[in-house]
Amino acid sequence: MTDSPKRPFPGMQLYRGENTLPKNITFIVTEECNFRCTYCYLVHKNARHRMSFEVAKAAIDYVLEARELFPEPEVIWDFIGGEPLLEIDLIDQIIEYTKLRTYELDHPWFMRHNYSITTNGSLYHTDKVQRLIRENNSVGIGITIDGPKHVHDLARVYKNGSGTHADVLANIPLWLKQRPGNSGTKVTIAHENLPHLAEMILYVFGLGIKEVNANCVFEQVWHEGDDLILEQQLDKLADGMFAQNLWRTHNCTFFSRGIGQPQGMDDNGNWCGSGFMLAIDTMGNFYPCNRFLGFSLEKRKERMIGNIHDGIDINIMRPFLALTRTSQSSQECIDCEVSRGCAWCQGLNYDEADTSTIYQRVTYICEMHKARVRANKRFWERVVEAERKQG
Ligand code: SF4
Numbered sequence: 229m230t231d232s233p234k235r236p237f238p239g240m241q242l243y244r245g246e247n248t249l250p251k252n253i254t255f256i257v258t259e260e261c262n263f264r265c266t267y268c269y270l271v272h273k274n275a276r277h278r279m280s281f282e283v284a285k286a287a288i289d290y291v292l293e294a295r296e297l298f299p300e301p302e303v304i305w306d307f308i309g310g311e312p313l314l315e316i317d318l319i320d321q322i323i324e325y326t327k328l329r330t331y332e333l334d335h336p337w338f339m340r341h342n343y344s345i346t347t348n349g350s351l352y353h354t355d356k357v358q359r360l361i362r363e364n365n366s367v368g369i370g371i372t373i374d375g376p377k378h379v380h381d382l383a384r385v386y387k388n389g390s391g392t393h394a395d396v397l398a399n400i401p402l403w404l405k406q407r408p409g410n411s412g413t414k415v416t417i418a419h420e421n422l423p424h425l426a427e428m429i430l431y432v433f434g435l436g437i438k439e440v441n442a443n444c445v446f447e448q449v450w451h452e453g454d455d456l457i458l459e460q461q462l463d464k465l466a467d468g469m470f471a472q473n474l475w476r477t478h479n480c481t482f483f484s485r486g487i488g489q490p491q492g493m494d495d496n497g498n499w500c501g502s503g504f505m506l507a508i509d510t511m512g513n514f515y516p517c518n519r520f521l522g523f524s525l526e527k528r529k530e531r532m533i534g535n536i537h538d539g540i541d542i543n544i545m546r547p548f549l550a551l552t553r554t555s556q557s558s559q560e561c562i563d564c565e566v567s568r569g570c571a572w573c574q575g576l577n578y579d580e581a582d583t584s585t586i587y588q589r590v591t592y593i594c595e596m597h598k599a600r601v602r603a604n605k606r607f608w609e610r611v612v613e614a615e616r617k618q619g
């Protein structure tokens with residue numbers, strides 16, 4: 229007897245054991261975007277591939293019925309693109325269907341769910357989007373703004389090359405009013421905007437956004453000396469946060485407690501959630517994360533783990549479930565004195581590897597991480613000092 233791919237191996241779960249992290253189910257509702265950001269990793273955007281409701285419905289039915297593969301007590305239904313708000317009617321249908329179906333199945337996710345939309349913000353004010361926001365409190369929205377106009381418009385441009393800052397900025401007050409306390413943004417740092425890092429993040433704080441999830445891109449974009457610019461910019465950001473007394477109330481993930489130490493074998497997990505998330509493309513194919521779709525890959529073929537018809541193939545999943553830090557790192561990284569917090573992207577690792585392995589870690593970010601660690605240490609020393617003075 230052969231194993232059915234839908235019910236592959238009893239007891240095997242796409243689940244991180246005993247923790248209670250929510251399951252991320254990501255719908256790539258379209259491969260199109262109305263922007264053409266210069267640093268975008270979606271290298272093959274197109275208007276041809278849009279998800280239909282039939283595909284979305286089949287994916288939801290599969291996920292909700294395969295309880296042994298998805299035993300998490302909670303779910304985040306995620307919508308990305310391209311630009312997901314281009315498909316607002318579909319998102320509306322998906323949200324309604326997940327509520328209906330989890331209720332009918334008496335599924336624990338009926339009570340424990342959230343929705344998340346990651347958008348460029350340009351369509352936030354439109355009637356359909358606004359109706360969805362009003363009717364669904366559990367929909368979290370993340371809008372990306374890369375600082376003031378002269379910086380944001382360096383990279384975040386429309387298809388015709390014109391800047392998008394004015395259109396995004398116009399929607400920020402409405403977003404902050406509708407989602408007070410729940411509005412974070414993402415800032416992506418690449419070579420071009422690196423010299424503006426402090427200005428960008430302080431500008432975003434000035435808009436009333438208190439959480440900035442910032443990262444340096446993992447791709448090979450860095451020039452010699454960029455690490456020193458990063459370090460100077462992070463010191464400048466810290467100066468601004470202390471001068472404006474933002475260090476208690478505002479958070480930028482460049483400054484994180486606990487990064488920059490050596491890691492032992494008791495800290496050997498994979499960095500990213502690849503394999504424990506589920507991404508669904510417009511055709512109903514499943515992936516370990518959205519970076520394994522064809523439109524995110526430059527050199528390698530897409531890497532599916534199943535589809536809505538056959539379910540997840542656990543044999544294809546195995547290499548993802550077995551990933552650890554040391555199994556994909558060089559000896560230099562394993563022995564590194566500051567490795568904690570040094571990140572990687574599994575999809576980029578796969579795209580850049582010498583063979584089609586996912587076990588070869590890309591380290592273009594090495595000097596940037598070391599610079600971050602140095603500035604981060606100084607930031608937290610200042611926090612300790614400021615707390616001591618304030619008693
Ligand atoms: S808005 Fe997002 S998906 Fe669109 S081009 Fe920019 S980075 Fe890419």
Ligand code: SF4
Binds near residue numbers: 560591595
């Ligand atoms: S990439 Fe560089 S900083 Fe990161 S763990 Fe490896 S050696 Fe350390």
